[in-house]
Amino acid sequence: MKFISRVLLPILLLAYIGYETWLKLHHLSLCSATGCRLAGELLRFPSIYLNYMGMAAVGAILLFGLLSLFRPAFEKLYFIALYAAIAFESIMIGYQIFANPEPCLFCLGVYGGLLLIALASRPRWFLYTLPAIFALFFALGDLAIPKNQALVQGDGLYLIASDHCPHCRKVKEYFKEHKVNYRLLSVNDPSVRHLAKALGISEIPILIRREGVRTLILYGDRPIIDTFEAEAKARTEKASGSSKVPEEPNPSLSQAPWTAPEPSGCALDAVIQNPEGGCQDTGAGVPLR
Numbered sequence: 033m034k035f036i037s038r039v040l041l042p043i044l045l046l047a048y049i050g051y052e053t054w055l056k057l058h059h060l061s062l063c064s065a066t067g068c069r070l071a072g073e074l075l076r077f078p079s080i081y082l083n084y085m086g087m088a089a090v091g092a093i094l095l096f097g098l099l100s101l102f103r104p105a106f107e108k109l110y111f112i113a114l115y116a117a118i119a120f121e122s123i124m125i126g127y128q129i130f131a132n133p134e135p136c137l138f139c140l141g142v143y144g145g146l147l148l149i150a151l152a153s154r155p156r157w158f159l160y161t162l163p164a165i166f167a168l169f170f171a172l173g174d175l176a177i178p179k180n181q182a183l184v185q186g187d188g189l190y191l192i193a194s195d196h197c198p199h200c201r202k203v204k205e206y207f208k209e210h211k212v213n214y215r216l217l218s219v220n221d222p223s224v225r226h227l228a229k230a231l232g233i234s235e236i237p238i239l240i241r242r243e244g245v246r247t248l249i250l251y252g253d254r255p256i257i258d259t260f261e262a263e264a265k266a267r268t269e270k271a272s273g274s275s276k277v278p279e280e281p282n283p284s285l286s287q288a289p290w291t292a293p294e295p296s297g298c299a300l301d302a303v304i305q306n307p308e309g310g311c312q313d314t315g316a317g318v319p320l321r
Contacts, residue, residue, distance in 0.1 A: 033152065034100075034101060034153075035101065036152060037097070037149055037152035037153040038094075038097025038098065038100060038101065038110060038149075038153065039094065039097055039098055039101070041145070041148060041149045041152060042090055042093050042094035042097055042149060043094060044145070045090050045142070045145040045146070045149070046087060046090045046091060046094060048141065048142070048145065049083060049086045049087050049090060049142060050087060052083060052138055053080065053083040053084070053087065056079070056080050056083060057080070061138070062137075062138055062141075063136060063137045063138040067128065067132050067133065067134035067135045067136045067137065068136040068137060068138055068139075070128075070132045070133070070134075070136075070180050070181075071128050071132065071135070071136035071139060073180060074127065074128070074131060074132070074180060086142060089113065089116075089117045089120070090117070092113045093110065093113045093114050093117065093149070096109040096110035096113055097110045110153075111153070111154070111157070114146070114149060114150055114153065115150070115161065117146055118143075118146050118147065118150060118161065118165075119168075121139070121142060121143045121146055122143070122165050122168050122169070123168065123172075124139060125139055125140065125143050126168060126169045126172040127172060127177070129169075129172075130172055130173060130175070130177045131177050131178070131179060131180045132179075132180050132181075133179070133180075133181060176222035176225070177222060178222050178223040178225075178226035178227075179221075179222075179223040181223070183217055183223060183224065183227055184240055184242055184247070186242065187242045187243055187244065188213070188214070188215060188241075188242055189212065189213065189214035189215065189239060189240070189241055189242075190214065190215050190217055190239070190240040190241075190242070191203065191204070191207075191214045191215070191216055191217065191237055191238070191239055191240075192217045192219060192224055192227070192228055192236055192237060192238035192239075192240070193216060193217070193218070193219070193236055193237045193238075194218065194219045194220075194236060194298065195218075197236055197237065197297075197298040198298070199236070199237055199252070199253040199297050199298055200236055200237040200253075200298070202253045202257070203237045203239070203253050203256050203257065204216075206256075206257050206260070210260070210264075212260070214239075219236060231249065233249075233251050234299060235251060235252065235297035235298060235299055236251070236297055236298055237251065237252070237253060237256065237297060238250070238251040239251065239256045251297060252297040253297065
């Protein structure tokens with residue numbers, strides 16, 4: 033049994049990773065699922081290097097496992113290498129599960145191979161390890177990990193808002209009254225909060241308008257509503273053939289003519305920390321280009 037768990041199974045796993053590595057070098061893959069492609073996007077380096085790391089780790093497991101058959105002193109090194117690889121892969125798989133719409137099937141295959149080796153090597157030790165693995169997955173599930181997927185897809189309006197923000201409700205009511213179609217992005221979604229923070233905006237509502245190759249952004253209820261009012265007025269004047277020159281330039285999504293005499297948005301952090309009543313008014317939002 034020791035030969036199977038410490039030599040045969042690691043050889044099969046090493047061959048599995050090695051074959052996938054060879055395929056990647058030739059722009060092919062055993063895994064064609066979406067999760068496999070997205071898993072590579074989560075890495076800080078090209079995914080092929082992760083394959084090299086996997087081959088090195090399994091190679092160490094194989095080496096120490098083979099030596100442990102002749103010298104028991106290497107048994108500790110074998111289990112250290114094996115459970116270190118399981119811990120590493122548990123984090124990788126756990127993060128993929130919570131960040132990607134689906135995990136990488138190839139990574140699941142590697143993870144399953146490592147768990148099988150551990151189970152065949154010492155079933156009792158493997159059972160002791162299961163609570164730690166479950167705790168790791170539970171901890172990752174508690175974190176607000178943004179999804180590895182696009183929130184703004186295609187042309188249109190996207191409104192980042194909260195149900196408990198009065199400024200957000202004001203914009204929603206205006207859109208409903210004027211029959212403006214938009215897609216709601218709730219700040220309850222970690223991915224939406226991550227998007228807002230990545231834009232450097234700390235208040236809601238935030239309006240994103242996608243128009244072809246242009247993406248324009250406004251935040252604060254008054255800037256958003258004032259922009260749509262100005263655009264509606266401009267369309268009316270154009271339809272009536274009016275040639276009157278406005279005294280001031282019409283506000284647009286690419287300009288920032290507003291001042292902030294009154295609050296125009298809720299602080300994003302306050303809404304997240306106290307959804308039921310955490311709207312801390314901020315100054316008027318200004319548009320970003």
